[in-house]
Amino acid sequence: QVQLVESGGGSVQAGGSLRLSCAASGRTFSSYGMGWFRQAPGKEREFVAAISRNGIFTKYSVSVKARFTISRDNSKNTVYLQMNSLNPEDTAVYYCAAEVEGWGTAADDMDYWGKGTLVTVSS
Secondary structure (H helix, E strand, C coil), X not given: CCCEEEECCEEEECCCCEEEEEEEXXXXXXXXXXXXXXXXXXXXXXXXXXXXXXXXXXXXXXXXXXXXXXXXXXXXXXXXXXXXXXXXXXXXXXEEEEECXXXXXXXXXXXEECCXXXXXXXX
């Protein structure tokens, strides 16, 4: 079993930045692909970014590419999401997720989830 805990959410002005962290338990963190998803009220959970188990490959949604950066530190069992140039459309609860096999972009394929952290961007 893997436990994931997000942190770093909060309120920020449009154009500002936030850095989210996801701390994972267990000794097999490096075996999992990791991803970030987000969900706004009344909307479906959507893919944001993903990173392979070795950290070499990354994927981003079109809406965040060039603004967000996903990274991981396997020695610390932590994955990060650096968010720059934030706008009100980025307001959502952000979830960290782990996948045992692969590092897909579909929420239904993820095996473990954190409880989420709220990001609010004001104009």
